[in-house]
Amino acid sequence: MGSWPVVMILLCLMGLTCAEPINFNDCGSLSGKVTMVDIYPCAKQPCQLRRGDSYSVNVTFNSGVESQISTAVVHGIVIGIPIPFAIPVRDGCKSGIQCPIQKQQTYHYQTTLPVKKMYPAIKLVVEWELTDNNGQDFFCIKFPVQIV
Numbered sequence: 001m002g003s004w005p006v007v008m009i010l011l012c013l014m015g016l017t018c019a020e021p022i023n024f025n026d027c028g029s030l031s032g033k034v035t036m037v038d039i040y041p042c043a044k045q046p047c048q049l050r051r052g053d054s055y056s057v058n059v060t061f062n063s064g065v066e067s068q069i070s071t072a073v074v075h076g077i078v079i080g081i082p083i084p085f086a087i088p089v090r091d092g093c094k095s096g097i098q099c100p101i102q103k104q105q106t107y108h109y110q111t112t113l114p115v116k117k118m119y120p121a122i123k124l125v126v127e128w129e130l131t132d133n134n135g136q137d138f139f140c141i142k143f144p145v146q147i148v
């Protein structure tokens with residue numbers, strides 16, 4: 001183990017950049033493999049998302065295919081029903097990914113999740129997908145959140 005985790009913890013304690021790897025479930029990543037999901041800020045899990053605030057999302061994945069494009073699809077699952085969730089930028093190629101996507105490369109999909117004031121203060125599961133040329137998922141991840 002290198003010194004990187006120690007550095008990260010020190011940065012966290014100093015209140016500086018401190019992305020939190022969160023627990024997630026894979027919901028069928030076919031064209032890729034997810035290694036890490038960071039939400040910032042998220043001090044404890046499930047992440048508490050404050051209405052009116054924005055959160056940064058950073059998904060690290062390894063691509064299994066080549067693709068010219070990548071498109072994000074986000075749903076909020078409320079009592080088992082997936083509800084489409086609008087995000088400002090759906091184009092993965094404008095979210096930290098350099099396209100065309102190459103095979104066997106690691107990418108960081110980085111975007112912002114604005115939590116609108118009008119959202120109800122409920123617990124829900126976020127389902128986040130990034131699709132390739134063929135509409136298959138580079139990744140499909142699920143994680144619980146609490147809107148406060």
Ligand SMILES: *[C@@H]1O[C@H](CO)[C@@H](O)[C@H](O)[C@H]1NC(C)=O
Nearest residue numbers: 019036038058059060108110
């Ligand atoms: C996303 O996570 C990766 C891996 O930890 C890191 O190298 C990168 O700097 C992060 N990006 C942002 C915007 O935090």
